[in-house]
Amino acid sequence: MTTRMRSEIAEQPAALRATLDALLPRVEEIGRVAAPTRQLLFIARGTSDNAAVYGRYLVETHAGRLASLAAPSVATAYRRKLDLGGVLAVALSQSGRTEEIVETLVWAGECGAVTVAVTNGGPDSPLAQAADLVLCTEAGEELAVPATKTYTTALAALAVLAVGIGAEVNIDDLRRVPDAVEKLIDDPGDLDAVVEGLAGRQGVVVSGRGLVFSTALELALKLKEACYLHAMGLSYADLLHGPIAVVDRDTPAILLGAGGGPTLPGTIALAERVRGAGAEAYAVGGGQELAAATTAALNGPDLPEWVAPLGLIVPGQLLTEALARRLGIDPDTPRGLRKVTQTD
Structure with a gap:
């Protein structure tokens, strides 16, 4: 049986090509507005918030602009007015x-921001x-319900936005993304081994x-949405400040790298530490050196770091879909979730 999630993962190369074809010609327009x-x-919020984390790192590391993540409740619950003059407010919502999110973007405009x-x-x-x-x-x-192609195309839009505001990058790297994603879908790496390694775990x-x-x-x-795992997403810097204590023989680590x-290098060192403590570590990306330091590995994209996240999530999506089926869960309709989530 082919799930909708698996079919939509396979649609990502075409979706990315269409998105880049539509947005790359607008780079100069983005520059003028910004x-x-x-x-x-x-x-x-949610998956879009994870995309926003990519946007933040990208514009700070490659466009030299300060960026931050909004707390929508400042606008919607506390109803505080802030001085947002000189701010480019970028709201992300798949639907x-x-x-x-709509209310917060309106609020940002009323506070003086240019809105996107x-x-x-x-x-x-x-x-x-x-x-x-x-x-x-x-x-x-x-x-x-689990977002796949809407997530990767949102990353593509943020990459184009970064180019428009002056990111010092090679735009040809962005044009190579759809082919790199297609290659990962065809050959994600040792998927079966990682699925079996996680199948009996609670976290x-x-x-x-x-x-x-x-x-x-x-x-x-x-992994939380579709497989009901207690999955903790952390920067490895934060992980080393204490939560690494939860990584043990019953709680493996998945380590990602461009x-x-x-x-x-820090990701490789973390993999070696996890294995040294007797726990399993699985790699997604990071090349041969990270793969060699882990129990089993999924492939990463042949892309530079600034666009690697557009491909790096794809083996993770395939892992999620395959693990859900292995656990007897329908990944298309996880319990308790709807496609559009409203928050107060």
């Missing part, structure tokens, strides 16, 4: 219909209607750092 601003504020919507909900969605600039992704309809720690931290958070969320970059 010109009066000096820092970014990302507004999101474009999450009322809290990133959504798969189309230009007529409430979020798009509230924004000064709309970046619509081209994922098509997503039916499975898992998922860790990465820097630009890859967003992927750790997203994979942990997917093929290069300044955080990879």
